[in-house]
Every structure is written in C-alpha cells, then in structure tokens.
Amino acid sequence: MEHSSLAGLIFRGVALTLIVLFFMFPIVWIFMMSFQNNDQILRIPPRILFEPTLSNYKALISGQLHTAAGNLQITFMRNLFNSVVLSSAAVALALLLGVPAAYAFARFKFRLGETIAFTLLSFRFAPPLLVLLPLSLYYQELGLNDTYFGIVWVYQLIALPLILWIVRGYFEDISPDIEHAYRLAGHSWWEAFTRIAVPLAGPGIAAAGLLSFIFCWNNFVFALILASADKQPVTVGALAFVTASGIQYGQIAAAIVLSVTPTLLLALYAQRYLVEGLSLGAVKG
C-alpha cells in the first residue's frame, strides 16, 4: 500500500480484527463448548474460563451417551465414517462424469448443448424436498433405499451441476490453440485432454471438487429420508443428541468439531491449488 498513514494502519488493523472476531466467534465458541458439560454451557452468564472436560469426546468415540435419563447407544463414529465414504464417493463419481462433460460443453457446439447444460444446472434450483417423495418411491422399487450407492447417486444432484459449471468455465479459459499444438505434436485427442486440458484446469477442478464435497458433507434431507441409521451421515446422526432428557449441547459441539475437521483440513490442503494461477503466461495476453 502506498498511502499507509498511521491512522490508516490503525483503522485497517481494527477493521480486520473485528471481521476476524465476527467470523471466528461461532467456531471458537463451539470449540470451547465441546470441552464443557451441559451444566457449564447453560450457565448464565457464560464464562470464558472453565475447567475443560473430555467427556463429550469420550462419549462420542465410545458410543455411550450418559444422560440424566440413563445410558444411550449412539453411532456417531459410524455416521462420521458414512459421511466420509458418501461424500468422497459422490465427489469422485461427479468428477469422473463431470470433468469430461464440462470439457465437451466448453469445446464443442452440439445440438441442445446449452439446453442440456442448463437442465443440469436447474437441478440446483428445485428444493430437494420436492423431488424426495417420488425419489424415495422409485428407490424402494429399485431396491436402492438404504444403500451407499443410492445415496451417492442422489448426491450427484448436488455435486454434478456444480462441478460441470465451474470446470466448464476453466476449460473455456484455456486457449484451444494449446491443445491444437499438442495434437499437431503427434498426440491423440485423449492425450491432449488428459495431459493438457485437465492439468491446466487443475485449480478449477480442485475448487469444484472441494465445494461439492462440502455441499455433500452438509447435506441433510436426502440421507434423512433415503437411508436408515447405519448408512446415515453425521448431519442426520446429530439428531441423536436431542434426547428425552434434553439437548446434549456438549456432545453436539464435540460432534461439530469432529465433523468439521475433515473438510477444514481438505480446504487448507487444497488452498494451494485454488490460489495457484497455472494458466498464466501460456498465451500472450
């Protein structure tokens, strides 16, 4: 910054601190809650300083929930595992299908091309509840109810349009001449796609994959209706903490911390790829 007067610096510092506080507060608060028991959490006024306890995490990992009304079996770790499996599989499938489709939409003009692309996007417009009833009837008939495959399939409604439209934009930004040059150098269409187009669209593919992973991970209604307990992800599993003897805030907080961790780690890892501007300098601007 050229014009960094002292007042400007102070103002910037204050503004940044406020913004960070505003956005970080819920996360920090949840993190703190996860180390408190229900009594400490519901205390008024709340306190910043407290005696931390690991009982919430113990309960989640052991699967034994001790409440005033007695012991409960919970399947949180199973739910967490389900979430990882379902989201990863859904994103992997969506990438496998979506990246070539995005390339086709970006490179080739074909009959009804735009219509098909828009129809795929329109899956995102419809409220999921609208399609759930007919979907669950079909799933029962097809025997897809309560299967991993069934949920991965329905997650394509979330992941596929996102990947298709984000990655398409990245492919469109790559000069077709670069691929032509590679083909003239004696390589097939497939080689030009895998060695030129896909690596150059890499940051876009990573971003789209990450975003759709987060959307899949956070999905609630599809799995609520289409899966039973042993296939349900954490979002649905968290319902178990609303017990007969009250809401188990401590366990909910611990569950949130555990379930946010994988996406957070993934986001931090993928950040490098998101920021990297690989295609710069390819073609004279």
Add this chain to the structure above:
Amino acid sequence: MARLDINSVSKAFGATRPADGLSLTVESGEIVAVFGPSGSGKTVLLRMIAGMFEPDDGDIQVGGRSIVGAAPERRGIGMAFQNFALFPHMTARDNIASGLRAKAGEVTARVAAISKLLKIEHVLGHTPRELSNGQKQRTALARALIGNPDVLLLDDPLRNVDAKLRYEMRLELPSLLRRGSAAVLYVTQDYREAMAIADRIAVLIDGRFAQIGTPDDIYAQPASVAVARLFGDPTINLAEVTPVAEHGALSVVVAGARTWLGSGVGVAPDGPCWLGVRPDDLVISSTPGDDAIPARILAVTPMYEKAVLLLRLADGTEWLAALPHDAPLGAADDAVFVRFAPDAAMLFDRATGLWIGLSHRRQAA
C-alpha cells in the same frame, strides 16, 4: 519430402466465406507467404490444413495423399501459432520435446541441437511464464521444427515480438525454415516480411488468391489495384487516366501533363484506366515542362532514410512522394513539378481494377 497441394478449397461460416476456391501448391523446400489484410482468411486456411476445421469443399494433399478428415496428429504438420500456444505447465525443454517419440538419449540430443540453432539453450529449464516474448517465439518455432514435419505452418509468428527481434528473425528464418526441406506456408500481415522471407507470395483478399507470384513480380506487376495498394509503404499513387495512342506511342495525361509511356507496350488505347505510380518513382523538381505535373507540397514527413511528401496535384488529386533524405526537398506550400519514369507506370482497368500492363522495371522494396 512432400509437397503441399491445396485444390479449390472452400469454407463458409454462416454468411462469410473465408476461403472461396483456394488453390495453391507449395513444393518441398519452398517457402510461400500467405499475405493479406486481417480478416482475409489466412488463419482459416492454415487451420484447415492443420485439421482444426475441415474444408466444406476441395481437397488438401500432402505428398499426393489427401489429409482431409485425418486426425491432426496424423497429418505430418508442424505449426507455430501467433499466440505461441506453449504448454504453460511444462518447461521449454518439455515443450520442444513434446512432439518427439524417440529414445531419451536421442530426444536430448535433438532438443540440444535445435535449441542451439535457435539460441535458447540457456532457458530450456524455464516455464513459458518465465520466458521473454522472443524466447517464447523461438521455443514455439523449435517445437514446430524439431519433428521435421512434411509441412510447416507459421501463423504470423513475428506478430507478437518486438521490432528489433522481428528484424533479426526475418534474416534468420529463411535458412531455418529450409533446413528440413519442408513445404512452408508462412502467414503474415506485413508485406515486407513476406518479401523478405518467401520464395513466392500468395496474396489473399476476401477468401480468394488475388495473385500468386515471386515478391519481385508482385511488386512490379500487381494483379490488381487492391494488390498494388497492399504492397509498398507509402501506398501507391493512383490517377484516373485514359491512355491515347499517337504515332504508335501511348501517352497518359495527369493533371494536364502528358507522359509518354512508349510504343509497343501492348495496351489498347482509349479505355478508362487507373494509372499507378509508386511514391519512390516520383521525381520532384522546380523546372516546369510538358511532362511535369504542377503540384504543391502540403506536408513533409522526414522518416530518417527517406522523406515522404504529401503533394496536391493541379487537378486536386493527392499523391505521396518518397525521396532520399539527401534530395532537395522543398518545404510545405512550395510549388513544385512532378515527373515519373514511363517504365515505372502501371495501368489497371478502371472498372475491374485488374492489371493491364507496363512497369517493366523490377525492384524490391
């Protein structure tokens, strides 16, 4: 060792026809420049040869075999793109080697040889982003040359490099391009570049070849007014004349001054014509005469090695004269007299703009 044959190739995009019955043969080892104003269809022609689009009509052959419909990688073509089109995620070395399918040792040796020739050995480890425009252009050329293709296509390769490097490359390119005895098609918008590099020039205007010939032929005897206007800087001077024959000799009158074009020039008199005279062929003096066109200097533009004078002839026509900088120039508003040598004159049909005759003198720019 194969020649490139383009046989009445046509291509339309909607209402525009960037290629309208193009025919051209490029022999092995020959460099043909495709020259034309922007939008005349030069790039479309190259892309049809390279296989990025297929012609609607006509045939393209390499070594007698049609390549229409063949996949780009099977056409035996090397191409250098105007925007370089280097692979941004590969080093210059990998860019150059991308077209080679050979043992690792041979690849290294060939990359070393071609990069030495193009003076880019020291930047082989860099990615395109770290290269200067000149180095990018040389890398792209090396990539096109290394596979010894039958046909080499260059799409205005000097467009995006600075003037100094363009001048150097103009000197180096002909020998580089002849190295592998490929049939070379060189697209450019700069007539000087075309004349400096090519054995023959194909002038492309609105999807048709207006003229195909050696640089000297096209400069001295352009096929039409349009071609004459494209070659030469400043552009050619034109005047409306009607040649008359007297005692077997032909003469034209420009702004009241009669110039004798000589006898036996093979031009029928009495047709309305355009007279064309290049600015370098005008002589300015202060002495009047029957053959001297009275004129007034409107402006003088010094251009180091020559000076360009904007003249208004007695009949109001504006002409340009290019004079050596040591010639007596005169100043703006001076009255002068303009003469031109009869063997520098060109005649074109007034209605069609097509070449009729004269300009026996042959001189490159």
